[in-house]
Amino acid sequence: MAPYSMQTLILFAYLISLVSVYSASSAVHSAGTPLDLSAFFNAKAASTGLNDSFADFDGSGRAYPVEYLPAGPSFVYEGINFALPPFHETSKFDTVRTDSQVISVPNDSESITHFQSFHALATAIWPASGSSGYQQGTLTFTFTDGTHETAGFVVGPWWSTNPFDGPITTPFHYANATLDSGHTTDYNVTSISYVSVRIPNAKALQSVTLPLDSTYINFFSVTLLPALTSAGPSQTADVQLSVQNVRSTTKWIGGADGSSADKVQQIEVTLNNLAPLNASSSSWLTATYNVSLVSDDIETVVPGIVKRLRSNDQVVVPVGVRNRVGVKSGTTAKVQVVLSSTGENQAGRDVKLEDANDWDVVAGIPEWTNGDASLRTHEAPEWGVYSVPAWAPTGQQYAEWYNWDFHNRE
Ligand SMILES: *[C@@H]1O[C@H](CO)[C@@H](O)[C@H](O)[C@H]1NC(C)=O
Ligand SMILES: *[C@@H]1O[C@H](CO)[C@@H](O)[C@H](O)[C@H]1NC(C)=O
Ligand SMILES: *[C@@H]1O[C@H](CO)[C@@H](O)[C@H](O)[C@H]1NC(C)=O
Ligand SMILES: *[C@@H]1O[C@H](CO)[C@@H](O)[C@H](O)[C@H]1NC(C)=O
Ligand SMILES: *[C@@H]1O[C@H](CO)[C@@H](O)[C@H](O)[C@H]1NC(C)=O
Numbered sequence: 001m002a003p004y005s006m007q008t009l010i011l012f013a014y015l016i017s018l019v020s021v022y023s024a025s026s027a028v029h030s031a032g033t034p035l036d037l038s039a040f041f042n043a044k045a046a047s048t049g050l051n052d053s054f055a056d057f058d059g060s061g062r063a064y065p066v067e068y069l070p071a072g073p074s075f076v077y078e079g080i081n082f083a084l085p086p087f088h089e090t091s092k093f094d095t096v097r098t099d100s101q102v103i104s105v106p107n108d109s110e111s112i113t114h115f116q117s118f119h120a121l122a123t124a125i126w127p128a129s130g131s132s133g134y135q136q137g138t139l140t141f142t143f144t145d146g147t148h149e150t151a152g153f154v155v156g157p158w159w160s161t162n163p164f165d166g167p168i169t170t171p172f173h174y175a176n177a178t179l180d181s182g183h184t185t186d187y188n189v190t191s192i193s194y195v196s197v198r199i200p201n202a203k204a205l206q207s208v209t210l211p212l213d214s215t216y217i218n219f220f221s222v223t224l225l226p227a228l229t230s231a232g233p234s235q236t237a238d239v240q241l242s243v244q245n246v247r248s249t250t251k252w253i254g255g256a257d258g259s260s261a262d263k264v265q266q267i268e269v270t271l272n273n274l275a276p277l278n279a280s281s282s283s284w285l286t287a288t289y290n291v292s293l294v295s296d297d298i299e300t301v302v303p304g305i306v307k308r309l310r311s312n313d314q315v316v317v318p319v320g321v322r323n324r325v326g327v328k329s330g331t332t333a334k335v336q337v338v339l340s341s342t343g344e345n346q347a348g349r350d351v352k353l354e355d356a357n358d359w360d361v362v363a364g365i366p367e368w369t370n371g372d373a374s375l376r377t378h379e380a381p382e383w384g385v386y387s388v389p390a391w392a393p394t395g396q397q398y399a400e401w402y403n404w405d406f407h408n409r410e
C-alpha cells in the first residue's frame with residue numbers, strides 16, 4: 001500500500017445515518033422522559049404565511065410553513081417519545097436557539113436520576129452570511145457530584161439544495177427576499193433532524209448545557225432515556241437488554257451474486273444495555289446470540305448476531321426477513337424480537353430482553369415509484385461511503401496502521 005501521509009478522514013458514515021428516515025413508528029413503544037423546554041423557547045419556527053413577521057427561525061426571518069408541522073402533543077421517532085413544541089400556537093415561541101442554556105433535570109423524589117442517552121429534535125441554521133450545512137455542537141452533562149462530561153454531535157441543516165431529509169419535513173420554507181434572490185418562498189425540502197448522544201449513566205444527572213450560540217443549532221424537543229436504577233426500570237436478570245426500536249428499511253441483505261432470489265429485507269433492531277457504566281462485567285452480554293423477528297406476516301431468514309454489549313452501550317442489529325406467502329409488500333406487520341443463544345460463552349448467565357413485543361414494521365420493500373415520497377425512503381446501503389482515521393509522519397510509518405496502533409498499544 002502507498003505510504004499516504006496526513007490523511008484524516010471524517011466519519012461520513014455518521015452523516016449518512018442522519019439522512020435516513022424510513023421508519024414505522026409504533027404507538028405502543030415510546031420511551032423516555034421529555035424535558036420541559038418551555039422556559040427556554042426564544043424564537044418562532046412555524047409561520048402562518050408570508051405576512052407572519054413573528055416567525056423568524058434563523059435570525060433572517062425565514063421559517064417553516066406551520067401547516068406541515070405535526071400538532072402533537074407527542075411525536076415518536078426511533079422509539080423515543082418527544083414532546084412537540086407549540087408550533088400551532090401562533091403567538092408562542094416554539095424553538096430554542098442554542099446559547100449555552102442550562103436545562104435542569106427534574107429532581108423531586110419521584111424523578112428518575114440516571115440516564116442512558118440524550119435525544120433531540122434539532123437542526124442546524126447558519127448566520128446570514130453563511131450557507132447551508134451541517135453544524136457540530138457540544139453538550140455538557142453535569143452530574144449531582146459536581147463533575148461534568150462533554151459529548152459532541154453533528155446535526156443536519158434545516159434545508160439544503162442537496163437531497164436531505166429528517167423525521168419531520170416540509171415541502172418548502174418561507175425565505176428572505178433580500179438574501180434569497182427575490183424569493184419569498186423556497187421550494188427546497190426543509191426538515192427537522194434527529195440527534196442521539198450517549199450519557200454516562202453511572203452518576204445522577206443534574207443538568208444538560210446546550211452548545212454555544214456560535215454553533216447555530218436550534219432545538220425543538222429533548223428527551224432523556226432512563227437507565228436501570230431504583231427509580232427507573234429495574235434489573236431483573238443478570239444481563240438485561242431492552243429494545244429501543246425496531247425499524248423497517250428499504251435495504252436488502254444478500255443477493256450478492258446479482259440474482260434477486262436470495263435478497264431479503266433488512267429490519268434494524270436497536271438494543272440497549274441500560275445497566276450502569278461501572279456495573280460488573282457480569283451485566284454485560286458476552287455470549288453470542290441470534291436476534292430474530294417472530295411474526296404472522298414475516299419470517300426471519302438471516303438472524304442478526306450480537307456477541308457483546310456492555311453496560312451503558314447500544315447496538316443496532318440488522319435482521320434479514322421475508323414476507324410470508326400471501327403477505328403483500330407494504331403490509332404493516334406486528335413483530336416480536338427474540339434472542340436465542342447459540343451456546344457460546346454462556347457462563348450460565350440469565351439473559352432477558354425487555355420491550356420485545358408488538359413492534360410495527362413495514363413488511364417488504366414496495367416497488368419504487370417516480371416521486372419524492374417513494375425516493376425519500378431510499379437509504380445508503382451498509383457498504384456505503386465510510387472511512388477510518390489515518391495518519392503518519394511522512395516517510396516513517398504507513399498511515400493505514402494509525403487505527404491499529406491507536407487500539408493496540410504495545
Ligand atoms: C400580506 O399583506 C399584504 C399587504 O398588507 C397584502 O396585500 C397581502 O394580501 C397579504 N398576503 C397574505 C398571504 O396574507
Ligand atoms: C432579511 O435579510 C436582510 C439582510 O440580512 C435583513 O436585513 C432583514 O432584516 C431580513 N429580513 C427579516 C424579516 O429578518
Ligand atoms: C433541584 O434542582 C433545583 C433547580 O435546578 C436546584 O435549585 C435544587 O438545589 C435541586 N435540589 C436537589 C436536592 O438537588
Ligand atoms: C434551493 O435553494 C437554492 C439556494 O438558495 C436556490 O437557488 C434554489 O432556487 C432553491 N430551489 C428551489 C426549488 O426553491
Ligand atoms: C458506580 O459509580 C457511582 C457514581 O460514581 C457510585 O455511586 C457507585 O457506587 C459505583 N458502583 C460501583 C459498582 O462501583
Ligand SMILES: *[C@@H]1O[C@H](CO)[C@@H](O)[C@H](O)[C@H]1NC(C)=O
Pocket residue numbers: 290301302303340341342
Ligand atoms: C443462529 O443463526 C444461524 C444462522 O442462521 C443458525 O444456523 C443457527 O441455528 C441459529 N441458532 C439459534 C440458536 O437460533
